[in-house]
């Protein structure tokens with residue numbers, strides 16, 4: 787995972803749990819906490835930090851990953867508003883994840899491995915995304931979508947079926963605007 791992702795995790799923990807907690811987590815993980823945003827770090831390191839945070843704070847890892855996605859959306863917006871502004875609503879934005887957003891991300895962060903989000907626009911108010919990634923971070927995707935909904939000011943529902951954590955080879959995310 788790119789260092790930017792590690793840095794945003796640090797930002798979240800420092801903001802929500804405090805600098806002392808982040809330093810304790812880093813100590814336990816034997817990490818320095820210094821990450822270059824464009825460098826690549828083994829996914830295990832991020833997952834290890836999440837696991838330690840989960841245990842120390844008694845929060846299920848899947849809830850933490852969702853919260854990380856919620857925090858990540860505005861963190862990306864702060865850095866790259868031009869990638870997000872200009873979309874009339876969240877579904878138009880999400881529809882462009884594969885074809886525009888993550889393509890631009892790979893230009894900004896060469897070597898980034900972004901997931902597949904094949905869109906199927908079912909109606910004006912409904913979009914199905916087929917999420918495919920060996921990382922199986924569908925809860926991160928759900929959190930990012932939740933962050934995007936807050937950003938665009940939408941009420942929405944999401945149905946997650948199928949799910950790679952339950953034996954499928956991909957996840958399906960059906961996002962409906964209320």
Ligand code: HEM
Nearest residue numbers: 787788862866891898899901919921923926927930931934
């Ligand atoms: C709601 C919209 C978005 C969703 C659902 C989404 C989803 C994801 C997910 C689930 C991953 C984890 C990697 C994986 O699953 O294989 C990821 C990686 C990433 N995304 Fe997105 N993303 C969104 C928008 C953005 C935006 C707006 C940016 C930046 C402007 C961005 C930048 C990145 C970066 C830098 C990575 C890390 C890739 C790597 O380290 O190799 N994403 N995205």
